[in-house]
Amino acid sequence: MPDSLHDQLQTLASHVRDPQRHAPPPGIEARRLAVYRQLFLGNIASLLEGAFPVLSASLGAQRWQALVEAFYAEHRCQTPLFTEVAGEFVGYLEQASVELPEWAAELAHYEWVETALLLGEDREADHDPEGDLLDGVPVLSAQAWPLAYAWPVADIGPDYLPDAAPTAPTLLLARRGADQQVHFSRLAPLAHALLLSLQQWQLTGREHLQALTEISGIELEIVHRQGLALLQALRDQGVVLGTRPNCANLRRLSPAIRPTH
Structure with missing residues (x-):
């Protein structure tokens, strides 16, 4: 039995991410664990489907769901911001364990570009708008x-x-x-x-x-x-x-x- 709060939370998180590979924490009924997984995985699935509507529709429901579940189970995001999860997903597709069409990674990048530009900073480099385009x-x-x-x-x-x-x-x-x-x-x-x-x-x-x-x-x-x-x-x-x-x-x-x- 886990002997610290950290161990207990780690056991819970591992099971919620991938219940097929990680045993459930003791003392929590299966129904409640299923609710946790549905909530957390559902949030990620909804976020990714909104960011990649063409990719999700092109892959089809079954293959898309398998991809989202694999991402949720295998990837460890380096950002706490929900707005940056789509970028992490694009990076994940370069080595995803799920078999995908060859065009999937590029299509995801193409869709992500729109989000990245919309959320990017407005600051531009200093410049002379009338400068000489050949000598400058x-x-x-x-x-x-x-x-x-x-x-x-x-x-x-x-x-x-x-x-x-x-x-x-x-x-x-x-x-x-x-x-x-x-x-x-x-x-x-x-x-x-x-x-x-x-x-x-x-x-x-x-x-x-x-x-x-x-x-x-x-x-x-x-x-x-x-x-x-x-x-x-x-x-x-x-x-x-x-x-x-x-x-x-x-x-x-x-x-x-x-x-x-």
Whole structure:
């Protein structure tokens, strides 16, 4: 018999999480333990279904329930905040014990992005909104995330469950607009590469375009012309906020969010 309150609570928690693997604590009738499990598991199930409606519907009730129960039994959240549990679930799917379709982890990440952007901080980096986009360092809004997925996550749903990933990736821009809604738009490869470069590197606009030229193999004049027009359009849309002065010591920036696959 557990000899401390901590041991008693640990025994109770382990049984409520996974009654098939952990014996119930002594002295508590099975009916009450079942009520505890129903309440706690039900709260998590409701929270996750609200955060991942397309994933839950696409997996079907039985497979979704098995996934939620596995997450509840196996995962130990590192946050006490209910608003961050969805992010923990996305991470869990990378090594979930339940057999899932190959697109499941990416679809979950795609759905989570909307929640993450809605709940993200409003603070933006210091910038000059009228700065020179070629000689200055373009500043990407913290509310704009370039994303790349192997699977067509924007199209997957109960009526479309692909068996194989397409040859071309799905390239998207997710951003929270002034209307406080999250908008997704598809990106051409050059636009995605430029946004990813802006997210990861503190370079002048001219240096970003030079790097894209080397990566793509396209002539510098073409990349320069199209890239400058794209930078100007992105600033008009609020995706690029403006610029900051060029610094002698360039540094790599930490990418805010990346897709799971």
